[in-house]
Amino acid sequence: MFKPNSDYLKLPGSYLFSTIAKKVNAYQQANPDNKIIRLGIGDVTQPLCPAVIEALHKAVDEQAVAETFRGYAPDLGYDFLRHAMAENDFRSRGCDIADDEIFISDGAKSDSGNIQEIFSQDAKIAVCDPVYPVYVDSNVMAGRTGDYDESTGIWSNVIYMPCTAENGFAPELPKETPDLIYLCFPNNPTGSAITKDQLQVWVDYANKVGAVIIFDAAYEAYISEDNVPHSIYECEGARTCAIELRSFSKNAGFTGLRLGATIIPHDLTVDFEGKKVQMHSLWARRHGTKYNGAPYIVQRAGEACYTDAGKAQIKDMVARYMKNANYILNGLKDAGYDVSGGVNSPYVWLRTPDNMTSWEFFDHLLEKANVVGTPGSGFGPSGEHYFRLTAFGSYENSVEALERIKKL
Numbered sequence: 235m236f237k238p239n240s241d242y243l244k245l246p247g248s249y250l251f252s253t254i255a256k257k258v259n260a261y262q263q264a265n266p267d268n269k270i271i272r273l274g275i276g277d278v279t280q281p282l283c284p285a286v287i288e289a290l291h292k293a294v295d296e297q298a299v300a301e302t303f304r305g306y307a308p309d310l311g312y313d314f315l316r317h318a319m320a321e322n323d324f325r326s327r328g329c330d331i332a333d334d335e336i337f338i339s340d341g342a343k344s345d346s347g348n349i350q351e352i353f354s355q356d357a358k359i360a361v362c363d364p365v366y367p368v369y370v371d372s373n374v375m376a377g378r379t380g381d382y383d384e385s386t387g388i389w390s391n392v393i394y395m396p397c398t399a400e401n402g403f404a405p406e407l408p409k410e411t412p413d414l415i416y417l418c419f420p421n422n423p424t425g426s427a428i429t430k431d432q433l434q435v436w437v438d439y440a441n442k443v444g445a446v447i448i449f450d451a452a453y454e455a456y457i458s459e460d461n462v463p464h465s466i467y468e469c470e471g472a473r474t475c476a477i478e479l480r481s482f483s484k485n486a487g488f489t490g491l492r493l494g495a496t497i498i499p500h501d502l503t504v505d506f507e508g509k510k511v512q513m514h515s516l517w518a519r520r521h522g523t524k525y526n527g528a529p530y531i532v533q534r535a536g537e538a539c540y541t542d543a544g545k546a547q548i549k550d551m552v553a554r555y556m557k558n559a560n561y562i563l564n565g566l567k568d569a570g571y572d573v574s575g576g577v578n579s580p581y582v583w584l585r586t587p588d589n590m591t592s593w594e595f596f597d598h599l600l601e602k603a604n605v606v607g608t609p610g611s612g613f614g615p616s617g618e619h620y621f622r623l624t625a626f627g628s629y630e631n632s633v634e635a636l637e638r639i640k641k642l
C-alpha cells in the first residue's frame with residue numbers, strides 16, 4: 235500500500251490569502267455598494283513594456299519557421315541571456331560573476347524552494363521572522379524542520395531571526411550556528427533594506443562559520459538609496475559563501491511570463507569525504523535532470539530587458555509603483571502611523587494602532603475604510619501587530635485609500 239510523504243502532512247494549512255479572500259467576499263456581499271480598494275496584492279499590475287512585447291513577437295515568429303525554430307533550450311539557459319545578465323546585473327556593478335555561473339530558470343519561487351535539495355538532510359536553516367513562506371515550507375517538505383508548535387507557529391529545528399522595529403527590521407547574527415541562511419533584501423514583507431556594510435557582516439560571518447547565504451534579490455530594482463547593495467556579490471568574500479536568486483517578476487512584470495535565475499559561483503565549495511565539492515556542479519546536475527529550461531521566447535523577452543529601451547521602460551514601471559509607495563508611506567506617517575519600508579521596496583510595513591492584532595486591524599480597515607491589506611502575523615510570529623500594504627495598485631486607488639485611512 236502506498237504512503238504519502240509524511241513531511242508534507244506536517245505543513246500547517248496556508249490560510250493567509252484564502253482567509254483574506256473569504257473575509258473580503260463576505261464583506262462585499264453584505265455591502266455590495268461599497269468600493270473596496272485592494273492594497274494587499276503582491277502581484278504587479280502594469281502590462282509588459284514595449285521592448286519586451288516586441289522581443290516576444292519576434293521570437294514567436296522565429297518559432298514559426300524551420301530555419302529559426304528552437305526546441306529544447308540548453309538546461310542552464312541560453313548564452314545570450316546569461317551573458318546579458320552577467321554583464322548588466324553583475325559586472326557593470328563591479329561584481330565578479332561569469333556567464334556560466336548564472337542558471338536561468340522559471341522564477342525565484344521555484345529556485346528558492348528547490349535550492350535546499352543540494353544540501354545535506356541535516357542542514358540547519360536560519361530564516362528571518364517575518365519571512366517569505368517558501369523558504370521554510372520547502373524545508374518542511376524536505377523533512378528538515380522538526381516539529382511544528384501550533385500555538386507559537388514555530389518549527390523546533392529552524393533558527394528564527396526576528397526582524398522588528400527594535401532592530402530596524404534587520405536580522406541579528408544567530409546565537410546557534412546555521413548551515414543555510416535565507417536573506418531577502420529589500421525584504422518582502424517588511425519592505426526594509428540593509429546597507430552594504432550590514433550585508434558584509436553576514437558574508438564575513440558565513441565564511442567564518444562555514445554557512446551558505448541564500449540571498450533573494452527579487453526586489454533589487456526598487457532600491458533607491460546608494461548604500462544599499464543590489465547584489466550580495468558587491469560584498470567581499472561572497473563568492474565563497476553566497477547563492478543569489480534573481481527574478482524578472484517584480485521589476486519587469488514577468489509574474490505571468492515566468493523567468494528568473496540562480497547564481498552559484500564556482501568558488502562556493504566544501505571539503506566533503508576527502509573531495510572538494512563545487513555546489514555549482516550539484517545545481518547543474520539538478521537542472522540537467524529535473525528541468526528542461528525556460529522557454530526560448532521568454533528568454534528573448536528577458537534579454538530585451540537589458541536593451542537601452544528595455545532598461546528605460548522598466549525604470550519607468552518601477553518608478554510608477556514607487557510613486558504609490560511614497561504616497562502610502564508619507565500619507566500613513568501624516569496620519570500618525572508608525573511606518574517603515576516603501577523607500578527601497580514596493581511594500582509599506584506599519585505597526586497596528588492601539589496594539590490591535592494584525593487580524594483585528596485587517597477587519598477594522600476592511601469594515602471602516604474598505605481597504606484590504608495583509609496581516610503581518612501571516613508571515614511569522616514576529617509579524618504580529620504589523621500590517622503590509624503594497625504599491626502595486628493604481629495611483630488613484632492609493633490616494634483614495636489613504637484619504638479613507640486618514641478619516642478613521
Ligand SMILES: *Cc1c(COP(=O)(O)O)cnc(C)c1O
Binds near residue numbers: 340346366418481482
Ligand atoms: C515575488 C517574490 C519572488 C519572485 O518569485 P518569482 O517566482 O520569480 O515570480 C521571490 N522572492 C520573494 C521574496 C518574492 O516576494
